[in-house]
Amino acid sequence: MLQRSDEVALLRAVLLDNCVSDNVAALNLGDARRVGVDPLDYCAHRFGLGNKLVWQRAAHWAGFAYSDVIPRQPRGEETRHVHIERLGQIRTLRVNVLGREVLFGAPGFAAILNLGAGRWERPDLARRLCIVPPEAIDTALTLRHDADLMDEARQGLTRRWGGITASTALPKSARWSFVMVLVALVGLVMAAGTTGRSVLLPLVAALLVAPGMLRAIAALPRRMRAGPVRLLADWELPTYSVMIPLRDEAAMVPLLHRAMSALDYPPEKLEVRFVVESRSPETIAAVERLLDDPRFRLTIVPDAPPHTKPKALNYALPLTHGDYLVVYDAEDVPEPGQLRLAASLFAAEPGIACLQAELVPDNADENVLTALFAGEYAGLFGRFLPALARWNLPVPLGGTSNHFRSEVLKQIGGWDAANVTEDADLGVRLRRRGLRAEPFASRTYEEAPTTLSAWMAQRTRWMKGWMQTYLVHMLAPRQLIRDIGWRAFMGFQVLVGGMIFSSLLHTVFAGALIARLIAEGPDGLLPRDAGDWISALVLVLGYGGTGAIVISGIAHISAWRLLAAQALLPLYWVLHSIAAARAAWELIERPSYWAKTTHGQTRKARNGALPKSMPLTEPARSRTG
Helix, strand or coil, X not given: CCCCHHHHHHHHHXXXXXXXXXXXXXXXXXXXXXXXXXHHHXXXXXXXXXXXXXXXXXXXXXXXXXXXXXXXXXXXXXCCCCCHHHHHXXXXXXXXXXXXXXXEEXXXXXXXXXXXXXXXXXXXXXXXXXXXXXXXXXXXXXXXXXXXXXXXXXXXXXXXXXXXXXXXXXXXXXXXXXXXXXXXHHHHHHHHCCXXXXXXHHHXXXXXXXHHHHHHHHCCCCCCCCCCCCCCCHHHCCCEEEEEEECCCHHHHHHHHHHHHCCCCXXXXXXXXXXXXXCCHHHHHHXXXXXXXXXXXXXXXXXXXXXXXXXXXXXXXXXXXXXXXXXXXXXXXXXXXXXXXXXXXXXXXXXXXXXXXXXXXXXXXXXXXXXXXXXXXXXXXXXXXXXXXXXXXXXCCCCCCEEEEHHXXXXXXXXXXXXXXXXXXXXXXXXXXXXXXXXXXXXXXXXXCCCHHHHHHHHHXXXXXXXXXXXXXXXXXXHHHHHHHHHHHHHHHHXXXXXXXXHHHHHHHHHHHHHHHHHHCHHHHCCCCHHHHHHHHHHHHHHHHHHHHHHHHHHHCCCHHHCHHHHHHHHHHHHHHHHHHHHHHHHHHCCCCCCCCCCCCCCCCCCCCCCCCXXXXXXXXXXXX
């Protein structure tokens, strides 16, 4: 297609030495349009020029002033009302500068052409308009609306869900009552071995066997969703936002840079937003060193309670502009094709609102604890979550590699800022809105905790979040039934409630068996009555189901080297019981306390799915003549 002379002239003015002729400029314009991106974005990304230089040259060509930054609006100045959830779509901002209103904007290629053509017809426009790069708009909006963003981060979900959140629906009396129920259940198990066996043992069996049965059934191999027949081409792909929340993670930034740079996605359609708390100056400085790459953005979250990951994500969510969105943690190394596969699945199945990638620790063989952790993850992400999706039950999402339709995520209110296992809670909320969440066959490589103290802190937080999730959604059980139906409601009891209770009860039950063995010798384990047979059923289905799904998950990822360590699963479940007891105490005293996991502790090389010789930056792939 022939290009207009002014289009070619503008592109040559932007590229300068990178474009030696009109023909090369026309070819690059055609390439940009075939990919479906603005030519200015194309130049900034494909030629490594960056946004500042591209918009500066475009402003000079059109005859307008340029600035790298937007002056901060003085406190007390009136600002026009905006819908906070739409901040990411704004490209202009009015600011009073020395008593004169100036419009700062980051116009696209077509708008620059129009501005240049009308420059001489409207000379006053040049006095009122200043062109800035897109990130300047982003930064200015964040500063101007920081109070609104924080309010939305903390209260947005509450407003949309009528108070069904951990921040408003869990007074201390409710938390105490829940913990007392847990203590009563433990006492029930302890009493079942000596008194009321005909009544108590069947009740205990129901609490312990149901989760084990679910896991045993889920352990049966089934092929996970691998994707559509055809992956989307570059020109078909939508914009994608990546959110990476960080706190005190400066050491992880180089690995994240390499992992995000390896993603097989058109760079002009990719936004990688680091979300960093203001009290992490070293991490902020590490991210700022990456910002010459136009793919990367930085959102600094003000220091305000609660200091949780979901609050930070909620703060940055309105600023994102991708059609789809994924959350990665500080140690994550996703497979390079993950975003393209997810986008292709979303396009092929409009009914899917969320996709969960598999999480696979890549330091699994570092020690026994990491091997047990990796086996647990293999069963959870390779077998259990896919089974829950097939059965149309609530899918408790993993804390990372959740891919969303951005509009859906914003409509339901994002994450619960006070819930410390916000992913599991969000999975339930999606189901309550009739939205589908499904795992898919793409892996993200993680770092398993390498020490017992790190594992215990992380697992205590997870267990506390599951307790918060169960309590919040069970405070109005009739409404929950209306939202998800009886079948999914019972699944919620077994999945969430059963997981909490069994974490405590399995160890108590096992302790009772050990005490009987010590008192009576080997003969004490032989069934003598119906109660003993019930106990044997609990042992086989409770422990057996959990063991079966771990082994099946190991087979799924072909990590047979981890099999020997699984002989210590009974001791691993004891650790779960300790974590559950700690979580119950924290639920009362520190419900929103976030036990931070320290990453980068492994001695293993963290290459994951990355090409071994991948350069730190992506080379330009465009036409330079």
